[in-house]
Amino acid sequence: MQGKPNVLLVGAGGVGTIVAYGIDYVSKSNLSIVVRRDYEKVKDAGYAIQSVDYGNIEGWKPQNIYPSVESAAVPGVTYDFIILTTKNLPDIVKLEELIEPVVTSEKTAIVLMQNGFDLGRPFIKKYPKNVIISGVSHIGSHNSNGVIHQTQKDKSLVSYFENPNLSQDVQESKTHEFITLYSNKCNNCSYFADAKWYRYRKLVYNATLNTVCALTGVDTGRLDLAGGLESVSIPAMKEVIAVATADGVELPKDVINSVVHSDDGDWFEPSMRVDVKKGNPIELEAILGNLLQVARELNVEAPVLNVLYNLLKVVQFRLKEGQGLITLPKERPISDKIYK
Ligand SMILES: *[C@@H]1O[C@H](CO)[C@@H](O)[C@H](O)[C@H]1NC(C)=O
Ligand SMILES: *[C@@H]1O[C@H](CO)[C@@H](O)[C@H](O)[C@H]1NC(C)=O
Numbered sequence: 001m002q003g004k005p006n007v008l009l010v011g012a013g014g015v016g017t018i019v020a021y022g023i024d025y026v027s028k029s030n031l032s033i034v035v036r037r038d039y040e041k042v043k044d045a046g047y048a049i050q051s052v053d054y055g056n057i058e059g060w061k062p063q064n065i066y067p068s069v070e071s072a073a074v075p076g077v078t079y080d081f082i083i084l085t086t087k088n089l090p091d092i093v094k095l096e097e098l099i100e101p102v103v104t105s106e107k108t109a110i111v112l113m114q115n116g117f118d119l120g121r122p123f124i125k126k127y128p129k130n131v132i133i134s135g136v137s138h139i140g141s142h143n144s145n146g147v148i149h150q151t152q153k154d155k156s157l158v159s160y161f162e163n164p165n166l167s168q169d170v171q172e173s174k175t176h177e178f179i180t181l182y183s184n185k186c187n188n189c190s191y192f193a194d195a196k197w198y199r200y201r202k203l204v205y206n207a208t209l210n211t212v213c214a215l216t217g218v219d220t221g222r223l224d225l226a227g228g229l230e231s232v233s234i235p236a237m238k239e240v241i242a243v244a245t246a247d248g249v250e251l252p253k254d255v256i257n258s259v260v261h262s263d264d265g266d267w268f269e270p271s272m273r274v275d276v277k278k279g280n281p282i283e284l285e286a287i288l289g290n291l292l293q294v295a296r297e298l299n300v301e302a303p304v305l306n307v308l309y310n311l312l313k314v315v316q317f318r319l320k321e322g323q324g325l326i327t328l329p330k331e332r333p334i335s336d337k338i339y340k
């Protein structure tokens with residue numbers, strides 16, 4: 001292990017475990033993972049993995065397992081890469097703060113393998129001298145009762161969130177270094193120059209179908225048959241495209257049509273809808289909040305997206321209360337605000 005880069009992965013659930021296994025498979029790194037909920041179990045028995053890429057594996061463990069980020073901050077150890085594969089819920093946990101104990105300025109590259117848009121911004125602000133890498137992954141993988149089921153092949157596109165204070169060379173070579181540590185003969189991890197374009201392209205779906213299905217409780221097929229696709233989601237897609245255009249990103253001319261038809265034949269339940277159904281908090285800020293922030297900065301009107309966002313904030317409040325993240329007083333507080 002001497003001289004191998006130190007890699008720390010935070011968030012070893014369905015997706016994170018497959019990413020960690022892929023890195024361990026090439027064994028070019030000294031890999032550590034943070035496992036919070038299942039720490040005791042994983043430390044003793046390791047993971048059981050059923051994977052379309054790697055087959056059936058029993059009892060897999062990386063070199064080092066920690067129950068928290070703090071405990072991974074080992075004196076004298078500098079992490080070359082920190083990979084975040086948790087959900088992105090900045091209204092609950094600010095990840096840039098969570099990882100502070102394990103980040104070394106100018107040295108640690110931070111890899112965000114997460115859904116959402118403009119995720120690099122708070123990291124670049126807090127760590128202006130560190131490279132922030134973007135990974136968009138298409139792994140279909142979930143953790144059910146401690147067994148990781150990977151049902152869809154691991155294909156990921158990796159690039160960086162551009163930091164104007166760092167040279168492109170530095171950012172590009174760190175990104176390629178990460179790809180070298182992660183790529184193996186079973187997965188498909190490649191460099192994709194334009195992170196911003198790709199994340200806008202994903203938003204055409206995720207800001208408009210995920211959100212409306214989450215609010216209405218239907219899948220994308222039922223949304224279409226009920227008329228909501230044409231009356232709400234498509235106008236919202238046009239707003240996403242307008243923000244992209246104002247941001248200098250040109251999406252394909254037929255993007256709406258290809259996004260709508262991407263689920264043809266499936267009664268598909270988008271992830272945000274599934275989260276609401278399970279009572280889990282939704283990635284609202286990462287998907288819609290950050291987009292609307294950019295829309296405001298560029299003076300683009302996005303009335304449909306704004307209403308979706310504000311309604312989903314109420315849903316998020318309910319979900320957080322359900323998870324015990326918000327506790328309300330017994331008696332409703334009386335507001336002295338005057339409404340006109
Ligand atoms: C591997 O990383 C851990 C920190 O997670 C560290 O304690 C250990 O010394 C490292 N091993 C080597 C050989 O660098
Ligand atoms: C570069 O970094 C400095 C602080 O390190 C910051 O004040 C400045 O805004 C940054 N410039 C850009 C273009 O991000």
Ligand SMILES: *[C@@H]1O[C@H](CO)[C@@H](O)[C@H](O)[C@H]1NC(C)=O
Binds near residue numbers: 155188189
């Ligand atoms: C891997 O992904 C790239 C980019 O999407 C694609 O061009 C390539 O054909 C894929 N390779 C394999 C072996 O699937």
Ligand SMILES: *[C@@H]1O[C@H](CO)[C@@H](O)[C@H](O)[C@H]1NC(C)=O
Binds near residue numbers: 115203
């Ligand atoms: C939308 O986001 C989900 C997770 O929230 C992600 O798994 C999926 O790939 C995205 N969908 C599209 C079409 O990009």
